[in-house]
Amino acid sequence: MSGNDFWSRRDVLKSSLALAGMGAAGMFPGAAWALGSLKLGASDITVISDGNLMLPLSFAFPDVAQDELVAFLKAAGQSTDALLPDCNITVLRHGDRVVMFDVGAGPNFMPTAGKLMDNIDAAGVSPDEITDIVFTHAHPDHLWGLIDDFDELIFADARYHMNRVEWEYWQAEDTLEKTPEARKSFVVGARNRMAFLEDRIELFEYGAEVVSGVEAVDTAGHTPGHTSFMIHDGSNSALVVGDAITNVAVSLAHPEWPSGSDQDAEKGIATRKMLLDRLATDGSRIIGFHMPHPGLGMVERDGSAYRFVAAG
Template sequence: MRSVPKARQGSRSSNASSLSRRTLLTGAGALAAGAMAGFGIRPLWANPISLSDGEVQVFSDGNLGLPMNFILPEQTEAEIAALMEPHGLSTTMLTPDCNVTLLRRGDRIALFDVGSGSNFQPTAGELLSGLEEAGVDPSDITDVIFTHAHPDHLWGVLDEFDDPVFSEARYLVPQAEWDYWMADDTLANMPEERKSFVVGAQSRFEAISDQVEMINPGQEVFPGVEALDTSGHTPGHTSYMIHDGSESLLVLGDAISNAVISFERPEWHSGSDQDREKGAQTRKSLLDRLANDQSRIIGYHLPNPGIGRAERDGTAYRFVAES
């Protein structure tokens, strides 16, 4: 019998390093300011979902604060208002939750992404608190499986001494994602406001390189878990289908990232996608597939705990959350 998850105020103080904080403040001032708007209350962990041979449990890493003009740079204010206002949502700021999936199967425990750690936004970086409350020691994690290398998914891999947090784990990284972030010209080609993403990804990948195994789409990366190419958000973005007999559950990562925008306007270009057109193509084909096969999904940024299904709604879709 598990205790009821404890709600926590998402306003923990930040001990962000001055370098990362300064990079954010100068390079993306609006992003940093947005972080302050994102105080919310959510449980640090959700009740587990039973599989035939294991269980899935979602942990919260807190939330981000993102200005709408960063997320939807190509839409007019009127278009954004027409979409968001009927849902009672802000037209100027998004405060997406960050949902980290844990999978227990046999004697292994996998985490899909590891949250932001303490150096990105002050409202994020809650994962280790939730694991501790649920009685999971970081050294219990046998596999860390990455969807992509953005700060809110990767930066939590190192502790305050820059040592890997999950000391006993193997780290599974999509080969295309590793190749992109580690390439010589990636930093030079990145827009100024996101250069810190490159520096951050490279330093973390280097720190865990002894424990990294490269993976590719189509591969079974963990018992019953299949890697799926969902590139567009980043060049090597990968989602993971957890098979459970005839059922399946897809860990989306950021391939579908907002419960309203991504479902109702999947064709709109997202400013958070590095290849906006490819991101939209991936989103549309994934939604079509999910609406057909009715797989359960876990979205990293869908409303905590981010579990539900995609349903068709006219020519678009809607997210049906599982309570």
């Protein structure tokens, strides 16, 4: 499997079930941090867990020598049996808007993920109050939580937003044709859920203000229209990263290593290097979808590489 391949639900789910028995910085000016929450100017940000993924190393980094990968993970104190990235859903309260970034995996992707609805009440968030859903991209762990067991929209009163390139890519006829058989379910699954949004979706371009105070940032590579979002409130800001950075150890120490989940491996590498340099230079706050829960922190330089510094 090359770094340009789609995720294979069959392969990844089979491996995750086999692995299931294993078990699963500082203060910043203008922002107050707590576990799972951030006060950003007059805005409030809450991070809700959707559980975690369980990814075999051969899937996560298929084009990296496995002995080199295992040695690195051991030195970094990471599991060498599988990668267990957390899935963090960001909710922004800004003015009269309550904005959710991605909707998680839902119940039909992986048994360790899809926990958003189990945790949403404890986070003090009601599905009925969500005014906007903003998607970073349309991979299963970000989109498949859109509908419930009765095939009804969970966030029925929300407006929905997706990058135009991303939307058109998953809808294009040749996307399914060019996808390997084992991975066609990802395209079909995306389309099945996107069909619920055809009369609701609002498409945006990079650089647009998608919702008041939320700017679309070009981080394509993981998918053709992958988007990160810079949240602005006065002089304060924080970046919702999505999957431009996917692993707390590997992505920062070795941004040049191709990721098996990036649909365009070379572009994914270029985007990752650009983004990490920008984040470290600017000292930006980030909310990482796959960083250790709750994913709040910043990126610092570490010699010629980088490291994630969790808030706390």
